[in-house]
Amino acid sequence: MSDFFAMGGYAFYVWTSYGLTFVLMFIGVIKPLMANKQILRGLLLKRKREQNG
Numbered sequence: 001m002s003d004f005f006a007m008g009g010y011a012f013y014v015w016t017s018y019g020l021t022f023v024l025m026f027i028g029v030i031k032p033l034m035a036n037k038q039i040l041r042g043l044l045l046k047r048k049r050e051q052n053g
Contacts, residue, residue, distance in 0.1 A: 007014045 005011060
């Protein structure tokens with residue numbers, strides 16, 4: 001098992017690559033969801049302003 005995690009001496013590069021890949025994938029999913037939420041919130045505020053004014 002320790003040989004698997006050591007990756008033949010390339011563990012730092014391999015695990016860093018995996019880590020960066022997962023972080024970027026996570027950002028690629030979360031950022032559009034946050035942007036969508038912000039857009040919807042803005043539209044709701046705009047609609048409320050139009051109804052009141």
